[in-house]
Amino acid sequence: MGSDLTRYLRVEKLPHIWCAGCGxxxxxxxxxRAIDELGLDPxxxxxxxxxxxxxxxxxxxxxxxxxxxxxRAIAFATGVKLARPELxxxxxxxxxxxxAIGGNHLIHAARRNIxxxxxxxxxxxxxxxxxxxxxxxxxxxxxxTAPYGMVERPFDLCELVMGAGGTFVARSTTYxxxxxxxxxxxxxxxxxxxxxxxxxxxxxxxxxxxNMRDALAMLNWYKENAVSRDDWAKIPPTQRGSKFPIGVxxxxxxxxxxxxxxxxxxxxxxxxxxx
Amino acid sequence: MEGKTRLWDVKINxxxxxxxxxxxxxxPRGVLKLDDEGxxxxxxxxxxTGCLLCEMHCPDFAIAVKRSE
Numbered sequence: 001m002g003s004d005l006t007r008y009l010r011v012e013k014l015p016h017i018w019c020a021g022c023g024x025x026x027x028x029x030x031x032x033r034a035i036d037e038l039g040l041d042p043x044x045x046x047x048x049x050x051x052x053x054x055x056x057x058x059x060x061x062x063x064x065x066x067x068x069x070x071x072r073a074i075a076f077a078t079g080v081k082l083a084r085p086e087l088x089x090x091x092x093x094x095x096x097x098x099x100a101i102g103g104n105h106l107i108h109a110a111r112r113n114i115x116x117x118x119x120x121x122x123x124x125x126x127x128x129x130x131x132x133x134x135x136x137x138x139x140x141x142x143x144x145t146a147p148y149g150m151v152e153r154p155f156d157l158c159e160l161v162m163g164a165g166g167t168f169v170a171r172s173t174t175y176x177x178x179x180x181x182x183x184x185x186x187x188x189x190x191x192x193x194x195x196x197x198x199x200x201x202x203x204x205x206x207x208x209x210x211n212m213r214d215a216l217a218m219l220n221w222y223k224e225n226a227v228s229r230d231d232w233a234k235i236p237p238t239q240r241g242s243k244f245p246i247g248v249x250x251x252x253x254x255x256x257x258x259x260x261x262x263x264x265x266x267x268x269x270x271x272x273x274x275x
Numbered sequence: 276m277e278g279k280t281r282l283w284d285v286k287i288n289x290x291x292x293x294x295x296x297x298x299x300x301x302x303p304r305g306v307l308k309l310d311d312e313g314x315x316x317x318x319x320x321x322x323x324t325g326c327l328l329c330e331m332h333c334p335d336f337a338i339a340v341k342r343s344e
Contacts, residue, residue, distance in 0.1 A: 001330060002286075002339035014291050015335060021295035025334030033331075177331040215334070216300045 001029060008032045008042065010062050017056060021215025023174035023200030027121050028057045030177060030198075031090065034184040045088045048077040050102060053128045054094035054121035054200075071102025074109045077116050085258040088188060091118040096126045096134040099155055103135070110166035113192045114257035119184065120157060120195070123202035131205030138242070142209040161195040162250050168194035169250040174201060175222035176246065183248060192256050199226075199244075283323040284341050287315055291337040298329035298338055 001009075009032070018024050035045060048066040049055035050073035058065035068076045073091045081089045098106050098120045109116060125143055126132040133143035133150055136157060140149045158169045168190035172180035180198060187194035201207060201218035212218045225243045227235070232245035285306060287298075294313040304322040307315045307329060315338075323340070330338045 001333075001336045002341055006336065006339075009336065015293065016291075018334065020293035020334075021297065022334050025336060026332055029331065029333070029336060174332070174334075177328075181331070215295050215297055219297070219332075 001032070005029070005032050005036055008035065008062050010060055013060050016060055018053060019202075019204045021201065021203045021218075022053070022127075023123065023202070023215070023218075024054055024057060024121050026174040026177055027054075027119065027180065027198045027200050028060065028092075030181040030184055031057075031092075031119060032061065033181050034188060037181070038185055038188060040088055040188070044086065045090065046077075046080055046084075047090045047092060048073045048080065049092040050094070050097040051128075052094040052097045052126065053123070053202075054092055055097060057092045057121070071097050071100070071105065073097065074102060074105040074116065074118065078105075078109060078114055081114055081116060082258055082261065085115070085262075089116050090188065091116055093118060093120050094127075094134075095120060095122045095124060095136045095157070099135040099157060099160070106161065107164035110161045110164035110193045110195065112257040113165060113167055113254045115191055115193070117184075117187045117190075117194045118196070119187070120197050121200045122157065122197050123200045123206060124154075125202055125206045127202045127205050131202070131209065141206075144205070144209075157197045158195070158249050161193075165193070165254070166195050167192035167250065167252045167254050168248070169197075170195070170248040171197040171199070171244070171246045173199035173219075173222040173226055173246060175219040176226065179246070186248065186251070190251065192252075192254055281320055281343050283320065283325045284339075284343050285317050285320060285323060285329065286339045286341070287317070288335075288337040288339075289314060291335045292333075293335050293337075295334060297332045297334065301328040301332045303328065 046064045047058040049058045051070035077091045132145040136154045137150045170183040203215045207218045226246045229247035299307045306323045308318045
């Protein structure tokens with residue numbers, strides 16, 4: 001990254017702690033590039049994360065940042081956004097953080113349609129603690145706690161957030177870095193709850209256990225299995241195999257929570273004055 | 276340079292690079308190569324088109340592609 005983008009980083013904290021070939025740096029770069037291309041005022045961007053490899057990202061990002069407790073990033077972000085609705089609040093989370101321990105925060109923030117941008121660095125394992133399976137680990141794949149293959153069916157996080165009422169939902173991968181940057185830009189601009197499922201390779205704890213020996217093998221797997229939303233719809237469900245759709249799945253308008261809440265406050269104040 | 280005008284500069288920050296090799300794998304023009312220690316080096320800058328694939332896929336923020344001055 002050139003100095004035009006590294007100015008958004010805390011360069012004194014680099015090199016980062018992520019493993020060689022980890023996708024999290026690619027997603028982090030995509031976020032920073034999206035913020036730069038949108039011309040956002042860095043002072044008005046707040047980044048909130050929970051716990052996990054993904055959630056180390058804000059530590060390297062030169063904005064107001066909050067590194068919170070496991071699964072609770074969206075809860076903290078909700079507080080920030082309600083108190084300071086003029087801020088762009090971006091939540092960086094992982095699949096374990098967002099879908100397991102923070103699963104309820106995710107669905108209820110989506111239900112309320114609060115104006116947050118949640119970017120899930122989805123590497124399908126708990127990388128920080130050496131690769132236990134998460135709620136999105138693909139069926140049959142191997143993890144430290146699934147030595148005979150994953151027996152549980154995974155969440156499709158995009159379907160989950162859409163079902164819960166999120167108004168902007170998209171997926172991309174680190175292979176599709178330019179596309180990923182573009183969907184993050186759209187997500188940040190969207191008014192209401194936006195969610196980006198960013199597939200990010202964990203070569204150390206997922207790839208090596210699943211016949212992908214390095215980061216490049218994992219990126220090639222994304223390349224071969226990602227299909228556009230329109231092509232996905234044409235594949236009969238029984239023939240989808242390991243393929244997955246990428247793109248923007250939902251982009252709708254609905255009443256935004258902070259605005260609705262402000263109206264309640266105004267109404268209550270008026271009624272209070274009348275008494 | 277084979278008479279070509281150098282249009283781009285590719286700078287690699289070796290202090291941040293973790294030698295994953297993605298930049299070399301993604302370069303469509305053979306501009307980058309891994310040296311004997313697995314570090315990416317610029318070997319053919321004349322063929323760089325400034326596509327940014329190396330920069331955008333670098334997980335370590337370690338590559339900067341800029342227009343040549």
